[in-house]
Ligand code: SF4
């Protein structure tokens with residue numbers, strides 16, 4: 001049994017995205033609460049204790065701003081899975097028996113899972129066979145819960161099924177390649193080249209401190225937006241609903257534009273300095289930083 005469990009190099013950290021670093025009064029501690037190994041601390045920067053971090057990637061699933069992301073090429077995973085008729089996605093401990101791998105399957109967020117569901121044309125198996133002996137095994141129950149919730153929600157939405165194969169389940173690995181025509185049709189409404197640009201982070205620095213003024217969506221939200229944009233109008237509404245947040249401004253808003261400056265994703269933008277910022281719903285991750293930052297308490301989410 002391989003001992004590898006991933007680690008600090010599987011994380012990409014951008015301190016400038018972190019909410020308490022952008023605004024010291026922010027109450028966000030989602031990553032600290034999600035980390036089962038107590039590896040994360042935050043003061044003037046995000047510190048991940050290399051000894052404690054086992055690379056379960058659970059922090060990347062909860063971070064709403066893209067401060068912590070997976071340092072891995074998800075587009076390559078998607079492409080490898082789309083080439084086979086019975087795709088198996090594994091982790092760094094099951095590379096021999098999977099068509100594609102992530103460092104740890106704990107990093108599969110709802111956005112990743114929905115992308116797999118709506119882009120692959122055939123049922124996908126998640127290989128959890130090595131999890132019982134892995135220090136990251138606490139992620140299994142969380143992942144199974146996410147998969148089963150999405151499975152219930154997607155009954156009327158179509159898309160492929162995601163099957164979790166626990167220890168003892170026989171995972172059959174096929175290397176059978178789809179023919180060229182089937183390969184391309186297997187990307188249901190995919191915009192693959194764009195996704196590759198968005199998700200190909202493996203060559204970027206593992207740690208950076210970007211500009212606080214730069215706005216960008218977390219990669220997993222960018223991926224979801226691309227997936228949603230290729231669905232039918234009916235499905236777009238259904239799939240995006242759990243991710244749709246609404247910001248409202250009360251008459252107390254002084255139009256100071258501070259919320260537009262502090263928002264990490266570009267969901268709030270200044271159009272007229274005499275009015276409250278404009279709101280772009282598909283860029284809002286519901287992080288709540290604007291609500292906490294507004295001195296006039298004029299924003300509700
Ligand atoms: S979840 Fe993200 S934004 Fe929140 S404290 Fe952790 S790194 Fe910062």
Ligand code: SF4
Nearest residue numbers: 263284285287288290
């Ligand atoms: S609009 Fe507010 S809640 Fe939405 S991403 Fe920006 S700061 Fe966060």
